[in-house]
Amino acid sequence: MKDKGKAPQFFLTTCVFQMFSETFFYVGCPSCKKKIVPSEAKGHCANCQADFEEPMHIYSFSVLLADGSERLWAQVFGPNGESIFGSLPSFILP
Numbered sequence: 001m002k003d004k005g006k007a008p009q010f011f012l013t014t015c016v017f018q019m020f021s022e023t024f025f026y027v028g029c030p031s032c033k034k035k036i037v038p039s040e041a042k043g044h045c046a047n048c049q050a051d052f053e054e055p056m057h058i059y060s061f062s063v064l065l066a067d068g069s070e071r072l073w074a075q076v077f078g079p080n081g082e083s084i085f086g087s088l089p090s091f092i093l094p
Helices: 079-085
Strands: 025-028 043-045 050-052 056-066 071-077
Antiparallel strands (some): 043 050, 056 071
């Protein structure tokens, strides 16, 4: 049942995005998402033992989340980075 006479409650959220390093992604294996090693092909995954001509760019960056009372460091990885930026890293690269 709604309380009559009470005003609706609202809240405001804000976001300040600050990059703490120049690199916000890494070149990874399309299968296991681990970092790849440069090779004669464009990259080699030591975990999968496979070479790739088209390795993936995978988001990996730190963010500082803060409100008026506390701060928290968080690591953003893969699909969560895609949600923040709205695209894959390959679309952002020059």
